[in-house]
Amino acid sequence: MKSDLKTNIKFYQVSSRYYRPENEIELASLTRYEKVPATVMESAELGAREAALDVARVINECVETRGRCVIGFGAGRYVFKVYDELVKLYFADKVSFADVIAFNLSELSTTDDQELSLHALINEHLYAKVDIEPNRIHTLSRHDVSGNAHGLCKSYEREIIDAGGLDLVLCDLTPDGSLAYNEPGSARSSSCRLMLLGNESRTRIAEAFQSDTAPKTAVTLGIGNILSAHKIICVAWEEDSAAALFNTIEGKMTDLVPASFLQVHDDVRIYADLDAASRLTRISYPWKVTSCEWNDHLIRRAIVWLCEQTGKPVLKLTNEDYNDYGLSELVALYDSAYNVNIKIFNDLQHTITGWPGGKPNADDTYRPERMTPYPKRVLIFSPHPDDAVVSMGGTVRRLVQQGHDVSIAFQTDADVAVSDDDLMRCLLLADRLTKHFEGSSFKFIEETLSKISSSSTTDDDTDNLRYFKGSIMLSEAMMACRQMGVPKSNLYDLRMPFYINDPHGQGKLTDADVTVIQNIIEKVRPHQIFLDNDLVDPHGTHVRATGAVMHALNKLKDEDYMRDCRVWMYRGQWGQWDVDQVEMAVPMSPEEFGDKREAILKFHSQIHDAPFRSSADGKLPWQRSIDRNRDLAEKYQQLGLATYEAIEAFVQYRFRN
Numbered sequence: 001m002k003s004d005l006k007t008n009i010k011f012y013q014v015s016s017r018y019y020r021p022e023n024e025i026e027l028a029s030l031t032r033y034e035k036v037p038a039t040v041m042e043s044a045e046l047g048a049r050e051a052a053l054d055v056a057r058v059i060n061e062c063v064e065t066r067g068r069c070v071i072g073f074g075a076g077r078y079v080f081k082v083y084d085e086l087v088k089l090y091f092a093d094k095v096s097f098a099d100v101i102a103f104n105l106s107e108l109s110t111t112d113d114q115e116l117s118l119h120a121l122i123n124e125h126l127y128a129k130v131d132i133e134p135n136r137i138h139t140l141s142r143h144d145v146s147g148n149a150h151g152l153c154k155s156y157e158r159e160i161i162d163a164g165g166l167d168l169v170l171c172d173l174t175p176d177g178s179l180a181y182n183e184p185g186s187a188r189s190s191s192c193r194l195m196l197l198g199n200e201s202r203t204r205i206a207e208a209f210q211s212d213t214a215p216k217t218a219v220t221l222g223i224g225n226i227l228s229a230h231k232i233i234c235v236a237w238e239e240d241s242a243a244a245l246f247n248t249i250e251g252k253m254t255d256l257v258p259a260s261f262l263q264v265h266d267d268v269r270i271y272a273d274l275d276a277a278s279r280l281t282r283i284s285y286p287w288k289v290t291s292c293e294w295n296d297h298l299i300r301r302a303i304v305w306l307c308e309q310t311g312k313p314v315l316k317l318t319n320e321d322y323n324d325y326g327l328s329e330l331v332a333l334y335d336s337a338y339n340v341n342i343k344i345f346n347d348l349q350h351t352i353t354g355w356p357g358g359k360p361n362a363d364d365t366y367r368p369e370r371m372t373p374y375p376k377r378v379l380i381f382s383p384h385p386d387d388a389v390v391s392m393g394g395t396v397r398r399l400v401q402q403g404h405d406v407s408i409a410f411q412t413d414a415d416v417a418v419s420d421d422d423l424m425r426c427l428l429l430a431d432r433l434t435k436h437f438e439g440s441s442f443k444f445i446e447e448t449l450s451k452i453s454s455s456s457t458t459d460d461d462t463d464n465l466r467y468f469k470g471s472i473m474l475s476e477a478m479m480a481c482r483q484m485g486v487p488k489s490n491l492y493d494l495r496m497p498f499y500i501n502d503p504h505g506q507g508k509l510t511d512a513d514v515t516v517i518q519n520i521i522e523k524v525r526p527h528q529i530f531l532d533n534d535l536v537d538p539h540g541t542h543v544r545a546t547g548a549v550m551h552a553l554n555k556l557k558d559e560d561y562m563r564d565c566r567v568w569m570y571r572g573q574w575g576q577w578d579v580d581q582v583e584m585a586v587p588m589s590p591e592e593f594g595d596k597r598e599a600i601l602k603f604h605s606q607i608h609d610a611p612f613r614s615s616a617d618g619k620l621p622w623q624r625s626i627d628r629n630r631d632l633a634e635k636y637q638q639l640g641l642a643t644y645e646a647i648e649a650f651v652q653y654r655f656r657n
Contacts, residue, residue, distance in 0.1 A: 014274060015293045016042075018282045030282040030289050035263040036249045038270040040277040044081055044237035051235050051271040052085035055170055056095035058231055062167045063099045070101045070163045072221065072229060073126070074171030074180055075118035077208060078237050082170065083125040090130045097132035101163050103156075105171055105180040106220035107140035108205065109149075109194060116209050118218075138163075140219045153192035153219065166229035173236040173270065175536075176200045177244040177257035181220035186258045190222030203538050207506060223261050232268040234259070236276040239575075240536035245272055246279040287326055294333060296347065301580035302327055303344040304639065313640025314345045348641060351585045356395045356650075357404045357528060368584035368650075369528075369566065375403045376527035379520070383532050383545035384414035385477035386603045390622045391572025392530060393484060393596040394588040394629075395648050400485035404528075407490040408481060409520050411545040412499040413470025422605040423448075423469050462503055472605055480602035483595070492520055498544050509544045509551075517552035525561045529553075531653065533569035542574070550653075557655045567653040572625040577649045579635050584652075587633065587644035596646075597626065 019040035021027045031038075041047040055071075062069035073079075089095045107118050119139040127137055138159055141152055160166060171179055178184065181195050195218050197205070205214035226232065236245045248259040249270065262268050277283050286292050287302055307314060310321050319337045322328055334340045350366040353359075357376050358369035378399055382388035388396060388408050399406050431445045448465065474493060481491055494516050498507040521529070531549045534542045556562050568584065571577055588596065600622050601607055607622070619627075629646035637643045 014283055015286075017293060018286045018290070019274070019277065026290070030286075032289055033281045034249050036268055036270055038245075038249055038272055038277070038280070040272050040274060040280070040283070042274055044078075044273045047235065047237065047271045047273050048081035048085045051082045051170075051233055052089055054233055054269060054271075055082065055086060055168065056089050058168050058233075059095055059097070059100060063096075066164070066167075068099045068101055068164070070103070070160070070165065070167045072103045072105050072160075072166050072169040072171070072226070073122055074105045074169075075121050076172035076174060077204065078172035078235050078241075079170060080121075080125045081237070082235055083122070086126060087129045097130040100132050100136065102127070102132060102137045103160055103163075103166070103221075104137075104139040105169070105226070106218050108215045109217040109219055116205070116211065116215060121208065149194035149219065153194070156219075156221075157192050157225065160225070166225075167231065169226050169229040169232045171226070171232075171234055173234050173241060173244055173248060173259050174201070174204070175240045175244050177247055177259045179223065179226055179234070179259050179262075181218040182223050182226075182258045184256045184258065186223050187255055188227070188253075188261045188264070189224045191224050192219070192221050194218075195220050200538075207538070207540055211504070223258055227261060227265055230267060232262060232265055234262065234268065234270045236270060236272045238273070238535070239275040239278065241272070241276040242279045245270070245276050250281065287329070291329060294330070297580065299330065299340070300344050300347055301578075302330065303340065304578075304580045307639055313638065314348070315341050315640050317341050345640065348579070348636070348639060351582050352587060352636070352641065352647075353584060354398070354587065355402065356584065356586045357399050357402055373527055373564075375405060377524055378404050378406045378528045378530070379524045379526035380406065380408045380530040381411060381517075381532060381545070381549050382408055382477075383411050383534075383537070383542045384417065385410045385412075385473045386414070386480070386600070386606055386622070387532055387534070387542075387573055388530070389477070389480045389484070389596075389599050389603070390625045391532065391534070392570045392586075392648050392650075393480075393599050394592050394646070395530075395570075395586045395650075396481075396486065397484040397592065397595060397599075398586060405490070406486050407492065407524055407526075408477075408486055409492040409494050410474060410477060411494050411496050411517075411548070412505065412541055413493065413495070414473045414541075415466040415468075415470035416505045416539070418469035418472050418605045422472060423465070426468070426472055466500075473603070476603045476605060480599040483599040483602060494520065496545065496548065498548075499541065506540055507544075509547050513544070513548040514551045514555070517548050518556060521552060521556060521562075526565055529565060529567045530650070531567065531569055532571075533651070534571050534574040536574045553653070554655065568650040569653050570648070570650055572628065572648070573621040576628040576632060577651055579632070579639070581651055582632075582649040584650040585632070585636065586648045586650070587642075588629070588646045588648070590645045593629070593646045596629075600626075 018030060021030055039050055041050060059069045104119055104122060108116050140156055176184055181197065181201060182190060183195055183198050183201065197216055197218055202214040244257065244259065247257040248262060251257060251260055253260045253263055282289050285305060292298060303314060306317060306321060306325055306327060309325055317337055319331055322331045322337055330340050331337055351368060353368050356369060357378060358364060358371045358374065359367065360371050360374040362371055364371045380388045396406060427445055427448060478488055478491060496516055497512045498509050499505045501507050532542055532546050535546060537543065553567065629648060632649055633644040633647040636647060
C-alpha cells in the first residue's frame with residue numbers, strides 16, 4: 001500500500017515559486033543563504049524520481065566517456081525510494097547497470113548469529129532487480145571485524161582506487177546529520193573505519209530490520225572518502241530531517257553535523273521534499289530572500305517571527321520595526337503597521353477557544369469550531385493508548401464536561417513499550433490473587449514468572465507476553481480515560497493488523513488496517529475526528545496508524561455524515577505545532593492542567609522507564625509534551641494575548657481534491 005501521509009498543510013502554506021522558481025535569477029535570490037545546491041519537490045516520490053534521473057544521467061555520461069561508472073551506494077531508508085525509481089528507469093531502458101561498479105558505503109559489524117546486512121537491503125531494492133554484474137559489487141565484511149578493522153578498511157579503500165575512484169556517491173541525510181554511518185563528531189578528513197553507532201542510528205537499524213536489537217558498530221567509508229567522489233547526490237525526506245537539512249545547507253561547517261562538510265564539494269546536489277526543507281529560509285522565511293506572495297498564513301508567520309526578533313508583542317510593533325527587518329511590503333500593503341498588527345492579533349485571538357466542540361447558541365463566525373450540531377459525537381484516534389491523553393488530555397476533558405459524546409479508539413496496545421519489570425509486577429499481583437481466590441495459580445502465570453525471573457523467555461511466549469503487556473497499557477488507558485470522564489463503553493481496542501501481526505509491531509500497512517478504521521468511523525458517525533500527526537515517532541507506529549486513518553478518511557469523504565464532520569490533527573509526544581500553524585488553541589487553567597497530569601500519571605508503565613528517552617535532556621515523551629503545552633501558552637502571552645497555564649493546539653485536516 002502506498003502511504004502518502006502528507007496532509008495538505010504544506011501545499012496550503014508554501015507557494016511553489018519559493019522552491020520551483022521561474023528562472024535562474026529568481027533561484028539565485030532565493031538560495032542566497034544556501035551553501036549546498038538543493039532541489040525541493042512537493043513530495044518524496046517526486047524528489048526520488050528527480051534524484052534517480054540525475055543518477056541515470058551520471059551513469060550514462062560516465063559509461064560513454066570512461067566505459068564504466070563507479071558508484072558508492074548508501075543503505076539508508078530515504079535512499080531506497082531512489083533505488084525504486086532507478087529500477088523503473090532500468091525497465092524503461094533509460095539506464096543500464098551493466099558497466100556500473102558498485103561499492104557499498106557501509107556495513108554493520110555483526111556476529112555470526114546476527115543476520116543483519118546492509119548489503120542485503122541494497123540488493124533487495126536495487127542489485128537483484130537490475131543488470132549489474134555480481135562480481136562488480138563490492139561490500140565490506142558483515143561479520144565482526146573488531147580484530148582486523150584497520151586492515152579491512154585499507155583494503156577496501158585500495159579496491160576503490162583500483163576501480164578508478166568514485167564517480168558518484170548516492171546516500172541519504174539522516175536526522176542527526178550523518179552521511180553513511182559517519183556519526184556526529186566525524187572529521188572532514190575521516191577515512192574508512194569502524195564506527196561506534198549512536199542511539200539514533202541503532203534505532204533506525206532496528207526499525208529497518210524489525211529487530212529488538214541493533215549492532216553497536218559499523219564499518220563505513222569516511223567523510224573524506226565520500227568527498228573524494230566526483231559527484232555526490234544526497235536525499236532527505238520527512239519532517240524529522242528538517243533540522244539536519246537546514247544545518248547542512250545553511251549552517252556552519254561542524255563535525256557535529258558531518259553532512260555540513262558537503263559545503264566544500266564542488267559538485268553536490270541534495271534532493272528534498274517540502275517537509276524536510278521546511279526550515280530553509282526560502283521556505284520558512286521567504287521575505288528574507290524575495291518579494292512574497294502574501295496570504296493570511298504567511299503574514300501571520302512573518303509577524304510572529306518579527307515579534308521574536310524585536311521582543312515585542314504584536315500590538316507594539318511599529319513601522320520602523322517592519323522596515324528594519326525587511327517587512328516593509330506589509331506596511332505598504334496595509335498602509336500602516338497598526339493595520340497589520342490588529343489583523344494578526346485578531347487572527348491569533350480567534351484561534352483560542354474554551355469550546356473545542358463548538359459553543360452552542362453562540363456566534364461562531366470567528367470560532368475554530370461550529371456551534372452545531374450540539375452535542376457532537378467525537379471520535380479520537382490514539383496510535384498508542386497514551387497518545388490521546390498525553391497530547392490532548394485537557395481537550396478531551398473539556399469536550400466531556402461540555403456534554404459531547406466522546407469516544408477514543410486505541411489503534412495499538414503498545415505492548416512493545418512495556419518493560420519486563422512492569423510485566424513481572426502485574427504477574428506477581430495476578431499470581432497472588434489467583435492463589436488466594438482460586439487456590440492455585442494459572443499455569444501461564446507461573447511459567448511466565450519463572451522464565452522472566454531467569455531471563456529465558458522464548459519466541460513461543462511472544463503472543464502471550466505481548467497480549468499481557470498490551471493489556472497493562474490498555475488498563476492504564478482506561479484509568480486515565482476514567483480520570484477525564486470518558487466512559488469505558490466509549491473506548492475501543494482496534495488491534496490493528498499491522499501491529500499485532502508483526503512480532504515487533506512494525507508490519508506493513510494494508511487494506512485490512514484501513515478497513516478497521518473505516519468500520520469504527522462508520523459505527524460512530526462522528527461530527528468531529530481528532531487524529532495524531534506526530535509522524536516523527538522513531539518506532540514508526542504513529543506513521544502507520546495515522547496513515548490508515550488518512551486512507552480511510554479519503555475513502556469515506558463523500559459519505560453524507562462525513563460532509564458534516566470536521567477533522568483535527570494533534571501533536572504532543574514528538575513535536576508541537578508552530579504558533580503560525582495553529583488553527584485551534586485550547587487553553588487550560590492550573591487546575592485543568594493538573595488534572596491532565598494526573599491522567600498521564602495513570603500510565604505507570606510509561607512514567608519512568610518507557611523507551612525513546614531524549615538523549616539531550618533525559619526526558620520522556622510525555623514530559624516533553626507537558627513542557628510544550630506550557631511553552632505554547634508562554635508564546636501566546638509573549639505575543640500579547642491572554643495568559644494561560646498551558647495550551648493544546650490543533651490544525652485542521654483538509655481532504656485532497
